[in-house]
Structures are given as structure tokens and as C-alpha cells.
Amino acid sequence: MTYVGKILVILIMVLSLAFLTLSTVVFTTEKNWKDEVDKLKNQLSEVQKKNNALTEEKAKLENDLTVTQKEAEGAIKNLRDVLTQKDGELARYTDETTQLRKAVETAQENLRSAQQDADAKARDRNLALEQLRAVQNEANQYKIQQTELNDQIRILERELEQAKSNNRYLRDQLVTVQNVLKANNLEADPARYQKLALPPEVEGEVLLADAVKGRFQISIGSDDGLVSGHELYVYRLEPRPEYLGKVRVSIVDSDRAVVTLIGTTPQGKKIQEGDIVSTTIRPRG
Secondary structure (H helix, E strand, O other): OHHHHHHHHHHHHHHHHHHHHHHHHHOOOOOHHHHHHHHHHHHHHHHHHHHHHHHHHHHHHHHHHHHHHHHHHHHHHHHHHHHHHHHHHHHHHHHHHHHHHHHHHHHHHHHHHHHHHHHHHHHHHHHHHHHHHHHHHHHHHHHHHHHHHHHHHHHHHHHHHHHHHHHHHHHHHHHHHHHHHHOOOOOHHHHHHHHHHHHOOOEEEEEEEEOOOOOEOOOOOOOHOOOOOOOOEEEOOOOOOOEEEEEEEEEOOOEEEEEEOOOOHHHHHOOOOOEEOOOOOOOOO
16 A cells, blocks of 8 residues: 555545544434534534645645655666666676686696696606715715725736736746757747647547557647647557557647657557557547
């Protein structure tokens, strides 16, 4: 219900009460009707005055209501304009908030990536430091080893000088010995004496025999490791195994050699072509 409707309801109620009062007075009193009528007229006049006052009040209220409505409409329009502006600002703020949220998310992602990169770089730096310490330790070990090697080099240099001195002395001694050997018609080659000390394990056979002179040609020579002075055993296996004595190499070729009998053969046995000569007595395999 509007404000004007409320006023009209109140006015109707007041008029109803007035007529009710008048009716009640008419039916409940036996006084002078003229006086009562005058009284009622007076009351009616007062009611009319009040009605006029209420009518004026109503008109004023309606005017105030119109003004109020216009002001309210203006206020509503202003509020709508403000609301529209606020909606625009809210939309702008929402866009800005969304952009800021995206920017924050991007920054957070960049921060996580940067943190991961920093962690990886920190791990790489720690690994590099560990490798550097290992290299430094290894370098220190190399320095120690270098110092030890330098000491060993100095020792070896002194030993080399001593060896050179000993070598010069031995060379001089060797020349002296070779001269003495040559003066006595002896072999001066040291390799020959080394081979004599370690005779090869070889086996051959008698190719030619001169039993009178005790000289024989055999089927092995220097290619087999023989040198003059080597001693070999002579034996035969057929018709029965027999030991025939020892011979000494006197002349050596690459594949043959001449040997001479040492002493005599057992029981005057003769060495013949085909007999076996060997640095060791052993049957043929």
C-alpha cells in the first residue's frame, strides 16, 4: 500500500467514526434536537475543517510524495549510473585481477623454474667443487710422485754415471782379455763362450767318417746352435744300442760341422756313417 492510500484509509476511518458518533447521539439522547443539530453542525464543521486540513495535508503529502518520487527516481538513476560505473570498474578490476593472477602464476612458474635451475646449478657447482678437490688431491699426489720421481731420477743418473764408468772399465778389461786370447790363439768372441756354457739340445748323424784320423762330418751346424768346442755324444741304436764315445766340434758351417774324437771309443769300436750324434744321450722320439 502506498503512502497516499494509507492517508485515505485514515481519513475514511475518521469520517466513519464521526458519523457513528452522530448516529449514536441521535438514537441515544432525548435532548433538544435543535441544540443537538447545532451541536452536530458545529461538530460537522469541525470535522470538515479537519477534513480540509487532512485534504491539505494529503495534497501536501502527495506533493511531497511526487517530489520524493522524483528525487527517488533521480537517486535511482544516479544509483543506476553509479552501479553501471561500478559494474564497469568491477569488470575492469576483474580483468586486471585475472591478468594479475595469470601474471602471478607465470611469475610463480618462472620462480619454480628458476629455483630448479638454481638447484641444478648448485648441484653442478657442488659436483664441480668435489671434482676440483679430487683434482687438487690428485695434483698433490702427482707433485709428491714427481718429487719422488725426481729423487729417483737423480739416483738413476748417479747410477747411470757409475754404470758408464763401470762399462768403460769393463770395456777396457774386455779389450785386454781379447788381446790375451788372441795372443794365445783362442777365440775372443764372448758369445761363443756363452753358447759353450749352455749347449743346445740337438741331434744329428754322422755323414762322413775318417776313423784313422778320428775326424767326422755331422749333419748339424751353426744354424742349430753349435759352435766350435761343443761336445757331443755318439751312439747307435741298431742292431743294438751302443755308446761309442764323445766328439768335439772343431769346424762349423751353417748346416754341417766337423768333429774330432775325444780319447778313444769303448773297446775300440769304430764310428760309422749313420751313427747318432747328440748333446744329450736320448733315443729318437
